[in-house]
Every structure is written in structure tokens, then in C-alpha cells.
Amino acid sequence: MNEITIVKPDDWHLHFRDGDMLLETVPATARCFARAIVMPNLVPPVTTGKLVAEYRQRILSARPDGSSFLPLMTIYLTDKTSVEDIKAAKAAGAVAAKMYPAGATTNSDSGVNSLESLYPVFEALAEENMLLLIHGEVTQKHIDIFDREKEFIDQHMVKIVERVPHLKVVFEHITTSDAAEFVLSAREGVAATITPQHLLLNRNDVLDGGIRPHNYCLPILKRQSHQEVLRATVASGSNRFFLGTDSAPHSKDKKESGCGCAGCYSAWSALELYTQVFEELGALDKLEGFASTHGPDFYGLSRNTDTVTLVKETWTVPESIKLPDGELIVPFFAGKEVHWKLKA
Numbered sequence: 329m330n331e332i333t334i335v336k337p338d339d340w341h342l343h344f345r346d347g348d349m350l351l352e353t354v355p356a357t358a359r360c361f362a363r364a365i366v367m368p369n370l371v372p373p374v375t376t377g378k379l380v381a382e383y384r385q386r387i388l389s390a391r392p393d394g395s396s397f398l399p400l401m402t403i404y405l406t407d408k409t410s411v412e413d414i415k416a417a418k419a420a421g422a423v424a425a426k427m428y429p430a431g432a433t434t435n436s437d438s439g440v441n442s443l444e445s446l447y448p449v450f451e452a453l454a455e456e457n458m459l460l461l462i463h464g465e466v467t468q469k470h471i472d473i474f475d476r477e478k479e480f481i482d483q484h485m486v487k488i489v490e491r492v493p494h495l496k497v498v499f500e501h502i503t504t505s506d507a508a509e510f511v512l513s514a515r516e517g518v519a520a521t522i523t524p525q526h527l528l529l530n531r532n533d534v535l536d537g538g539i540r541p542h543n544y545c546l547p548i549l550k551r552q553s554h555q556e557v558l559r560a561t562v563a564s565g566s567n568r569f570f571l572g573t574d575s576a577p578h579s580k581d582k583k584e585s586g587c588g589c590a591g592c593y594s595a596w597s598a599l600e601l602y603t604q605v606f607e608e609l610g611a612l613d614k615l616e617g618f619a620s621t622h623g624p625d626f627y628g629l630s631r632n633t634d635t636v637t638l639v640k641e642t643w644t645v646p647e648s649i650k651l652p653d654g655e656l657i658v659p660f661f662a663g664k665e666v667h668w669k670l671k672a
């Protein structure tokens with residue numbers, strides 16, 4: 329197959345950042361995605377309805393002329409989030425809340441320390457027909473970084489899903505066979521996003537032959553056996569799994585540092601790379617479900633009606649992207665060939 333046309337996809341997890349960066353990140357996503365779930369981990373984080381509405385407006389203003397791209401907003405949960413905050417976020421257009429365990433990842437310092445006290449908020453989300461999006465890693469320093477997702481399932485995920493039976497939960501950017509199995513066997517209303525990097529790479533790609541900071545993200549890439557399970561999971565076509573790039577730009581300086589930031593900026597190549605993975609798996613017929621229909625169906629939103637076409641054509645991801653202020657970003661897969669291309 330040299331060409332594939334699918335319903336226009338959405339990105340169910342990404343980081344646009346803020347300010348001038350929006351002029352880079354919003355067009356990069358709007359080139360191929362109709363909608364995106366926008367992560368709220370700004371500095372300071374998006375914790376109120378007012379902040380949701382203002383951030384949404386800044387994103388809309390950064391759209392290219394004529395673009396009908398729609399940001400789907402989220403509120404950032406803290407120990408202080410109240411039921412009223414959830415109602416205000418809903419009124420401001422938020423469709424979901426994002427839960428970061430405090431300290432789990434980039435800009436998560438204001439995240440949740442005590443999950444136990446958040447149950448009224450989880451109930452309120454279910455009542456408001458909003459989803460709970462979870463960064464599923466424990467933050468206990470004595471737990472090995474490669475085991476933190478599995479620990480989170482055992483310590484927290486099982487409980488959250490069982491104690492709030494009507495809450496829709498998305499286990500974000502899963503990285504392990506444990507998470508894939510958990511989602512598959514969980515009650516209805518539990519799903520997961522999977523990033524391109526966790527399908528394409530494993531931990532050797534961060535550490536073998538030198539440290540590769542541009543492949544460093546959180547949750548960290550796992551061993552190859554986990555990667556294989558994630559690949560088999562998307563190839564199965566299960567509607568519990570859908571596209572979430574976790575595209576997350578950091579400046580070149582901040583990635584190539586003595587203490588480098590976590591995140592892969594994949595917006596310019598993600599859809600093409602997912603297509604490449606599905607082709608490698610002999611599962612191109614499952615791409616549309618993963619990229620375009622499982623997500624809106626799970627969120628209870630309408631499917632897009634436009635289409636996009638990808639053609640089999642090799643191109644090379646640029647080594648870097650220069651922002652207007654001169655800052656450089658090294659995109660995911662920089663300098664590497666991609667074998668599918670979005671048809672203009």
C-alpha cells in the first residue's frame with residue numbers, strides 16, 4: 329500500500345506550552361490533527377476555570393489563518409482542587425482533569441500528594457461527565473524508575489477505577505505490558521494513550537552507545553519486551569487504546585544538559601511515525617481506529633468528518649527547529665528518515 333486515507337485524527341495528549349512557543353506548537357499540531365487534549369502543566373499550572381478559559385483563548389489565537397483546529401482543555405489537579413473548581417472548569421470548556429502525582433514529571437511540583445483526599449473531586453468529575461487523565465507513576469524515590477508505572481497500578485490505579493465506577497479514566501502514555509494488561513482487563517470506561525516513542529523505541533535507545541537525551545521522556549522508555557507488547561496491543565485494534573503523542577518541547581539547551589528535561593517534541597512527525605509502526609506491524613487497517621475513532625468514541629465526542637491522506641514517501645526530520653527568539657528545539661527523530669508523509 330502506497331497511500332492511506334483515514335478520518336482526520338485527534339491527538340489525545342500533548343503539551344503546547346505557552347507564550348511565543350504556541351506559534352510553533354499549535355500550527356505543528358493543527359497541520360494534521362483536528363483536536364487535541366491540551367495538558368495543563370504550565371508554570372503556574374492551569375488550576376482554575378478562569379485559567380482554562382484564558383489558556384484556551386491564547387491557543388485559539390495561535391492557530392494558523394483558516395484553521396479550525398480545536399483545543400480540548402484540561403484542569404490540573406492539586407491537593408487543593410475543590411468540587412467547585414471542577415464545575416468552574418467544566419463551565420470554562422474543560423473536558424477532563426489531569427492528575428500528576430507531585431514530582432512525577434515536568435512541572436508537576438503542584439501535583440497531588442494525597443490521592444485519598446481527592447475522591448470527592450473524582451466523584452465530581454464523573455458527575456460532570458468529565459474524564460480523569462492520569463500520569464500513572466509513583467514518585468517514591470526508593471522505587472526503581474523502571475518499576476514506577478507498575479507500582480502505580482498496584483498502589484492506586486486499581487483503587488481509583490474500582491471506587492469511582494462511573495468515572496472514565498485514561499491511563500496516559502502507557503509504557504509497560506502491565507499497563508496494557510490492566511487496561512484490557514479493567515471495567516468499561518478505562519482506556520489508555522500510547523506515544524510514538526514508546527512504540528518505536530525501548531530503553532536501549534536512551535542509554536546504549538551513549539546517553540541520548542532527545543529520547544528521554546517520562547514515563548521512561550522500558551525494555552524491549554514491553555515495547556513489543558505495546559506494539560501488539562495497537563496492532564490488535566482494541567478500542568481501549570488511542571493516539572496521544574505526548575509531544576512536549578524543551579529547548580535544546582535544557583535537553584542536552586547535566587540534568588536534562590523529559591519530553592520528546594514529536595508534533596512534526598508523530599502521525600507519520602505511527603503510520604510507519606502500523607505498516608511494520610502489518611496492521612495499517614487498524615491505524616484509523618487508533619488515530620481517529622477510538623478517542624472520540626471514548627470521550628463521547630463526535631468523530632471528525634474530514635480525512636487526511638498519508639503517502640509512502642521518505643523524508644528526513646530536521647536536525648533542529650529555530651524559534652523566533654533564536655532558541656533551538658531538537659524535534660523527535662531529528663536527522664532520521666520517516667517513510668510516510670502527510671499529503672498536502
Ligand code: DOR
Binds near residue numbers: 369544574576592
Ligand atoms: O516526558 C514528558 N514530558 N513526560 C511528561 O509527563 C511531561 C512532559 C513535559 O511536560 O515535558
Ligand code: ZN
Binds near residue numbers: 341342367574576
Ligand atoms: Zn504529557
